[in-house]
């Protein structure tokens with residue numbers, strides 16, 4: 345997995361796509377194999393961790409094990425996966441099938457048993473190798489749209505058992521995927537290195553389109569600059585856009601940067617906000633992927649030359665930039681542009697001074713050590729490995745005379761972290777019931793661990809404002825089936841908690857736990873699927889809802905079943 349910084353260019357190009365020589369896997373579906381998403385596509389805060397396989401827009405398609413092995417784990421309600429099945433294979437990989445509608449009956453029964461034992465819809469069931477062995481092509485589940493899924497499809501991941509790395513599944517399905525289409529380049533962005541470079545005479549990045557023959561644009565620059573590219577890939581028989589497998593940047597025929605999206609560790613996901621130009625993405629929904637690597641960026645899929653991909657424009661001449669974009673099927677796009685060196689030492693000195701002032705204007709954060717930022721009633725602890733480079737933050741404190749605490753804006757602009765920081769806030773006066781307090785941002789509940797007079801929460805964005813809030817209001821419950829003494833076969837409701845959020849949902853009929861399953865905020869119980877016998881008699885339903893601050897609501901209803 346380790347790829348090292350390379351000072352010599354001849355060593356480039358040796359990296360083969362991982363799994364290129366690996367076995368072919370069986371298709372996970374018995375309908376045509378078509379993809380709507382590929383591995384490593386940049387998304388806000390994470391890379392796409394698997395491939396999306398189309399299920400003809402519907403749920404209930406047969407999902408098959410892609411290789412011999414055994415069903416090792418079934419989860420419900422974890423990681424946004426909805427219902428998920430894990431199959432462990434002899435080659436050290438685990439295939440993970442997500443957003444499933446349901447498992448095959450033998451597996452579904454084991455999940456259900458555990459749900460009743462734990463009185464919880466959310467369960468994590470593990471199996472030993474002897475319990476559910478499978479062969480390639482064996483039916484294990486039916487496709488669905490559960491969890492964080494926008495439309496019916498199969499999200500398929502490959503995990504390496506030894507280190508938990510996420511591995512690109514596509515090399516194993518290459519024989520099934522038809523792809524003769526080349527990647528598309530939409531644009532290039534040229535960045536001046538802060539304080540050390542100029543683009544078009546200024547310390548600002550510029551975007552432009554590129555062509556195969558470099559005729560589109562000549563950009564003037566002086567000092568250190570880096571490039572970024574907005575690109576995506578296409579596949580046959582679908583209009584979907586895909587991420588790029590390999591990006592290579594050459595300058596004057598010499599390779600300065602390469603990314604190969606073949607595998608990464610789950611903890612590397614937040615680096616997408618740094619490799620990708622997230623500030624640009626937030627404005628335009630376009631991802632420019634940078635071809636220079638900030639000093640703190642440890643993303644293993646990136647490799648660069650001794651200047652970490654920055655190009656020093658220090659001669660008055662034309663520099664030939666050439667991007668090569670490739671997919672796993674060998675389709676390729678080459679785009680070129682010219683950067684013209686135009687000497688501007690005064691401009692460079694001006695930018696250096698501006699950068700010096702910017703770094704001196706707030707609390708300074710260093711990427712290679714832990715940082716602590718303190719203010720009245722506030723402490724922020726940022727671990728090593730959370731920043732891509734040295735930064736300055738401007739903490740603003742808004743005094744709230746009648747609030748539980750001040751409101752703290754940690755930085756005035758979007759500011760992602762690659763590792764979570766700990767934010768601690770102290771209440772202005774001690775709360776009578778500390779367990780009801782929590783830290784909120786403008787997006788809602790953040791966390792509420794209370795210790796020694798401080799509330800603590802893990803945060804991953806300094807560009808938000810944070811304050812203490814209190815939740816003494818119990819969850820609410822809206823009923824969608826009329827539970828008022830009538831004959832019923834389905835119980836359905838929509839519980840909610842506006843303040844800290846719903847923590848648990850438990851339902852009992854005549855004292856016996858009954859399982860409700862949740863889908864898009866609606867909780868449903870089909871009585872025929874419960875241990876209750878249909879006897880046409882009066883039943884008592886008790887639903888207990890708890891929020892994250894321990895406020896409880898108990899609803900009691902009667903019905904006939």
Ligand SMILES: [Zn+2]
Pocket residue numbers: 381392394395396498499500
């Ligand atoms: Zn997916």
